[in-house]
Amino acid sequence: MTNKAHRLADLFSRPGLDFLMGAHDALSARIAEEAGFAGLWVSGLGLSAANGLRDANELSWTQVLERVEMLADRVDIPGLVDLDTGYGDFNNVRLVMRRLARIGVGGGCIEDKLFPKTNSFVEGYQELADPAEFGGRLRAGKDVGGNDVYLVARCEAMVLGRSVAETVDRCGYYEQCGADAILVHSKSSSPDQILEFMAQWGARSRVAIVPTTYSRVPSQVFADAGVSIAIWANQSLRAAITGIEELCRSLYEQRCMVGLEDGIAGLRRVFDLTGNDELEAAKTVYDRYFPEARSSDGLVPS
Amino acid sequence: MTNKAHRLADLFSRPGLDFLMGAHDALSARIAEEAGFAGLWVSGLGLSAANGLRDANELSWTQVLERVEMLADRVDIPGLVDLDTGYGDFNNVRLVMRRLARIGVGGGCIEDKLFPKTNSFVEGYQELADPAEFGGRLRAGKDVGGNDVYLVARCEAMVLGRSVAETVDRCGYYEQCGADAILVHSKSSSPDQILEFMAQWGARSRVAIVPTTYSRVPSQVFADAGVSIAIWANQSLRAAITGIEELCRSLYEQRCMVGLEDGIAGLRRVFDLTGNDELEAAKTVYDRYFPEARSSDGLVPS
Amino acid sequence: MTNKAHRLADLFSRPGLDFLMGAHDALSARIAEEAGFAGLWVSGLGLSAANGLRDANELSWTQVLERVEMLADRVDIPGLVDLDTGYGDFNNVRLVMRRLARIGVGGGCIEDKLFPKTNSFVEGYQELADPAEFGGRLRAGKDVGGNDVYLVARCEAMVLGRSVAETVDRCGYYEQCGADAILVHSKSSSPDQILEFMAQWGARSRVAIVPTTYSRVPSQVFADAGVSIAIWANQSLRAAITGIEELCRSLYEQRCMVGLEDGIAGLRRVFDLTGNDELEAAKTVYDRYFPEARSSDGLVPS
């Protein structure tokens, strides 16, 4: 298993509850890493929203993977990439997994809905995938990604009003099709659905949850129930919105930065987050390069 | 002139000081528009940093323009795109301008340095372009962009330690080469350099400034000096960083969102900023479409 | 209507049979233009195959449009772009049409199958779209593309074994949903299916055909039947394959170019097809630019 896939697997399998912090671009990923998080959730909603788009596959899969690559290159911690439905059928999933393996970000998560996807929190009818068709997507994804992509199957059954029992049955199927772990989604504001699922699921594959609607429930509740991973899917994005909004309003009104400078990061912080020092140091090595042999014998051609 | 190029020209030429709010992605652009700003600065530093990269042409020009297109598609206000040096020679500038005209974002700004660029606030030697070579980039850009791209020439002479007199001379040259307006940059913390430039420049082409290091100076000072546009180049990016940072730190520490939810935008706000309602409304029209003639006569094929 | 959309509409509506020559990249497009063709078919199969991919939506829609843009920029004649199924639902079609309108290539063609597509000549079960769902894709496409994209609806019913009567009924529906013209596909080696369709269709919207399997039928047969456009969908691609294959085999065997040089285009031809002379001429203007006023008064800064 490549380094990051291995480390993501580790986060899922070690005892206790771990967290993946949502990132919507390379910058938010780097900030999450600096804050101490051991893993990232590369949010489909987040990538879409940062680009002004709906969480409805308005970004093409190659646009998503280009952003995933830049994000992965900026951090050392592994990321679980939200691949929505896998962008089509089993063959589209294979193409995605090949590139994901190459990027080496850590893992990928595909959900049991149909392309183009609708965000889980949007009202209205949404179709759940036929299990055998979705199973083919998982199997194909695993066969291509192998040990280089930790594969998570996301079950949307409860979000779409199906029973806990069906959810458990589906997740069992997904596990047999090749999923390394399960992400079980709920849009209830209470933790009961998740807890009931955990009770029925027992000690099978590791489970991740996304406490968006039930974010105020103490994490210990889920840790006690045996959940391995909690995903803070979009909080970072929402914090960015608030930060930008407040600055924009104040600056628009007062027409100068007096009193605002101290509330926002300095330019130096931007340079640090993007690694400027590394570039400045590299310039001293590479801007003009003289191999030792040459510089000593004066053979550098002019 | 296309709509947005015309509106950007208008912001530059109407009496009084106007502001362009920096945006680093489509989301921050949309927030700036909602806050009331009449125009945007599409920041090269911002696009780079959001993608975890240095402001050193680490994003390719096609990656930049892809992001510019998504940004422009999300707002109605015009944007002035920071094109760094134009990504090479006059011919690279022509390719960029053709796409910029097609996107219809408003305007483009190129600076009198060499590819690959170094950010103006990074210490160390930076080379200024030969005026005639840079003049060719401007002329070529104008010949391709025409009335569809408002062309701004950015002069870095004062940033690199040259005199105000040389700056004025260079800007006069750039104007004759086809620039519609001048962006004169300074990294002084006092407004004096800019004010001296304005005194010598007089009533020639319109002038934009970037109050990053001298952001605390009241805007009226520049308005009185005849400056047309002030650019808040990277404040939005820096506000996003702070917003994300604070959330990450708190969430990492307390392991649940209790007490944090109210400090960040709700999911509904994300949906609003990306226009979810438009998509939901469109579904009712297009998900299944029955032309009038057919629905009345029952001719819809099953 | 933009220039190329207007000219494509013209090709469809003027009396007599016209031809669209298939192109799989900008180079083949330019060669077709030079040979005299008045319009192009930008082949989905061709774009895929040139990139080593199956005609199964292995290229993302943004990768397709990037190639379409480069192709359109290299020729003056209009092109009809094979958009497969439109890459998803009505909303994906809207995104595609917005970019297609901006590129200004001429027109777009979507077919009544489901994403991801299967090539028409591949054996095995393929699903036809529900007419009302496909109608929504057409209506949405027309509402976005408007007069800037000539919209062609491609009906695959006969390819999938449906009757001519159903095909006529479907095409009538598509016309009412906003299609400017119809592409009716057949994989018969005889022209009979097409001719029967034309007989039943009559003088409704203009019709295009793709004589791949029935390519040996004299064009006059279709002209007499009232067909407006015949599309040489993939012949250029297949000619390229043969050209490359023969050269590779000979060169591999004989290990030098003796006797082979004269069978292939010279380097000068490559330069002509890509417009090198324009660049060389531009260099004399732009490499160093001196505005008239300056060069006369000696004010060019050194």
Added chain:
Amino acid sequence: MTNKAHRLADLFSRPGLDFLMGAHDALSARIAEEAGFAGLWVSGLGLSAANGLRDANELSWTQVLERVEMLADRVDIPGLVDLDTGYGDFNNVRLVMRRLARIGVGGGCIEDKLFPKTNSFVEGYQELADPAEFGGRLRAGKDVGGNDVYLVARCEAMVLGRSVAETVDRCGYYEQCGADAILVHSKSSSPDQILEFMAQWGARSRVAIVPTTYSRVPSQVFADAGVSIAIWANQSLRAAITGIEELCRSLYEQRCMVGLEDGIAGLRRVFDLTGNDELEAAKTVYDRYFPEARSSDGLVPS
């Protein structure tokens, strides 16, 4: 060393003259592989021309690498990628090398000219890089690419009228800066320049040549002189042009394919070159997937 980098190194170092066949897209790459060639030259001129562009860095570096990735994914043989000047300074080279290593195509070649490049066969003044600056690009490229990218330094000195002696001195320098091998270019129609270079160069790093202008010289001449690799840089592209041109002219004139079908590849050949059978076979496995445990106990959810 990854598989393809290792195999490319092998081609360079084993006794005797080997050939790299030029490819301009994934299709031409696959055809070259089928013809028996053991390695590819991924031509910058070819990629540009196929996209209708001049060999003047009109494609961005990310557009180049996207095409390289698709090409590499379609063949098993290694490829040496023509990276022009490296697309900027040492830092741009580092970004390129990181992606090239990830793609695993085999090797990369950078030349001692300046960005944006001018094709070697275009007349007019072209600037040669300062050796120490170019040395920095090589060193940085090697430090990032390591054993995953076989690094070739291309010397354009003789093309730009410099002496063989300077060429030898430069190449020696490049070797010390980290180049694994040397590509020495000449646009003479006689082999003398190359032969003189080889005589002076002796048994240092392996040498590749590009017999474009001197393509009629028997390969044995170069083999005897100790050249390791001869690159057929653009012959495949030129063969494609001729193939397409002839088909277009005939088809335009006679308006049907009678007599032309047999001169071009069949559709089945297109399908074979793109691996359609693999996709059809995969469908039988993945279209609907039933894990063994489930299918036997009837637990497949409906």
